[in-house]
Amino acid sequence: MCGNNMSAPLPAIVPAARKATAAVIFLHGLGDTGHGWAEAFAGIRIPHVKYICPHAPTMPVSLNMRMSMPSWFDIYGLSPDADEDESGIKRASENIKALIDQEVKNGIPSHRIILGGFSQGGALSLYTALTTQQKLAGVVALSCWLPLRKSFPQASANSVNKDMHVLQCHGDADPLVPFVFGSQTAEKMKTLCNPSNITFKSYRGLPHSACPEEMVDIKRFIEKQLPPISDE
Numbered sequence: 001m002c003g004n005n006m007s008a009p010l011p012a013i014v015p016a017a018r019k020a021t022a023a024v025i026f027l028h029g030l031g032d033t034g035h036g037w038a039e040a041f042a043g044i045r046i047p048h049v050k051y052i053c054p055h056a057p058t059m060p061v062s063l064n065m066r067m068s069m070p071s072w073f074d075i076y077g078l079s080p081d082a083d084e085d086e087s088g089i090k091r092a093s094e095n096i097k098a099l100i101d102q103e104v105k106n107g108i109p110s111h112r113i114i115l116g117g118f119s120q121g122g123a124l125s126l127y128t129a130l131t132t133q134q135k136l137a138g139v140v141a142l143s144c145w146l147p148l149r150k151s152f153p154q155a156s157a158n159s160v161n162k163d164m165h166v167l168q169c170h171g172d173a174d175p176l177v178p179f180v181f182g183s184q185t186a187e188k189m190k191t192l193c194n195p196s197n198i199t200f201k202s203y204r205g206l207p208h209s210a211c212p213e214e215m216v217d218i219k220r221f222i223e224k225q226l227p228p229i230s231d232e
Contacts, residue, residue, distance in 0.1 A: 011099075012038035014051035022112040022137070022226035023050045023103050027096070027121025029143075030061065031069040037118070040210065044219040048228050050108070054099060056092075056121075072124045073147075078177055080145070080184065089147050093128045100134050114225060116140030116218075118210065119177060123147045126185070129164060130156040130192060138165040138225040140218055143177050143208055146185045156192050165197045167221040169214050171206025 012034040026037050034053030041051040056070040063075040073088030096115070104110055114137045117125040122144030129139045130152065148155065156162075166189055170182035179202065186200035199221075203214055 009055055011052050011054040013053070014038050014042045014045055016050045017045065017047040019048065020050040020108060021048045021229050022114075023052060023108050024114045024116060024140075024222060024226075025052045025054070025096070025099060025103070026140070027054065027072065027115075027117030027124055028056065028070070029117075029119030029121055030071050030075065031064075032118075033070060040215060044215050044222075046219070046223060046226070049222065049226055050103075052099070052103070072120055075120065078181075080181055084148055086148060089124070089127060092124055093131060096124060096128045097132050097134065100132070100136075104134075110134040111137055112226060114138045114140060114222060116142070117144065118142040119144050119208065126166075126189070129161050129166075130159055133158075133160055135160045136164055138167070138221070140221060141166060141168045141185075142210060142214070143170050143174055143182065144168075144185070145177060145181050146188055149185075149188055152188070152192055159192070161193065163194045163197060165221070165225055166193065166199065167218065168198070168200045169203065169210075169217065170200070171203045171208065171211075173205050174208045176208040 028034050028037055033055045038053040056072045058068050059071050060066040060068050061071050061075055072092040074085035076083045100110055115125045115129050122141040125139050126141050127147045129136055168186050170179055172179045189198050203211055
């Protein structure tokens with residue numbers, strides 16, 4: 001992700017069809033790569049938006065008997081009372097902030113960048129958006145939770161993103177990250193950000209995955225938060 005981190009390959013990128021004036025940085029879930037999500041975004045692409053889907057480094061994961069797999073940080077359990085890898089979450093968040101900085105250097109201001117992710121990646125996107133000093137256009141958080149939630153509201157006391165728009169989506173048949181964990185996360189987010197800007201959508205019968213209806217909702221959210229600007 002950073003230039004000196006050789007443990008993860010370069011992100012999968014869907015380039016803008018014309019001049020890129022906005023970007024979506026989307027973080028995959030545990031054990032996955034950015035490639036599948038890049039394909040998904042290619043299917044709902046908006047011409048002036050660049051989509052960046054980084055790959056997590058490979059590390060042993062406690063939840064999966066210490067097997068090595070792509071993971072943004074270690075996971076000990078997926079219940080609200082599970083222990084959390086605080087140093088790993090904070091380190092991963094710094095890497096994502098560096099990725100945002102790289103896009104700013106490339107000419108896309110941070111307020112034209114949406115951060116998002118699925119499951120572990122969605123968790124990292126929420127945490128990063130609440131703790132960064134980079135003003136973002138919004139967050140797309142799918143089938144996920146807010147990590148280190150007991151560190152809030154203190155951790156986001158100086159947040160520049162208190163008015164950001166958040167689209168949170170969760171399947172009501174999710175066997176891995178329980179639906180109630182997602183809905184509790186949305187309620188927590190409403191105490192940390194402007195509650196009228198937090199949207200929580202549920203999808204009937206959807207397990208721990210995405211669905212076409214959800215992708216349409218994501219496209220609408222991106223179109224609304226990242227409209228075309230006049231210099232394109």
